[in-house]
Amino acid sequence: MSAKPYRDNVGALLFNGAGLVLVARRADMPNAEGAAGGWQLPQGGVDAGEDLRRAVLRELAEEIGTDKAEIIAEHPEWLHYEFPPELAAGGFRIAQRYRGQRQKWFALRFRGTDADIRLDADPHPEFDAWRWARLEELPALAVSFKRAIYEELARAFAHLAAR
Structure with a gap:
């Protein structure tokens, strides 16, 4: 077991009006073919003393260029994964x-339009593409070490997804 600590982190399941979830492709994590890959949900570190609800909106603004969202649900537990x-x-x-991340996940309703999502809003974008996906697709899109968390998120937030 690693002596390194877990990094506190927040994650966002951003649902559009059709009940689909925003996923983005990491620009810095190659897939098996060596190209950009690693589709994931927006997530990021929590600053010391930062309110978790504020942190998830800040992360959305930093990673996808918009905070036009409202929190509609919170996963009751912290979820962990190891790098x-x-x-x-x-x-x-x-x-x-860090040995991995300790994450608090939030479901949010997107209140903007697709044009509000700007991956180039940050001078060092984390993602190079994004799309709307069905919630049940998440585990298959995730890198292997995040798959169990994405399976849990798909179960826990299924009631918010499109039928």
Whole structure:
């Protein structure tokens, strides 16, 4: 077991009016073919003393360029995942400092339009593409070390998804 701590983190399931969820493709994590890959939900670190609800809206603004959302649900538990050793060995900075992430997940209703989603809003964008997906697709889109969390999120927030 690693002596490194978990990093506190918030995650967002951003639902549009049709009950679909925003997923974005990481620009810095290659897939098996060496191209950009790693589809994921917006997520990010929590600053010391930061309110979790404010943190998730801040992360949306930083990662996808908009905070036009309202929180509609919160997962009751903190969920954890561990980084695979090859991420730290490959220079992935966060994986060098932390063993994994301890996450508080929120479901949010998107109150904007697709034009409000701006991956280029940050000078160092984390994502290079985004799309709306069915909630049940999440586990298959996720990198393997996040898959169990995405399965739990799909179960826990199924009542908010499109039928």
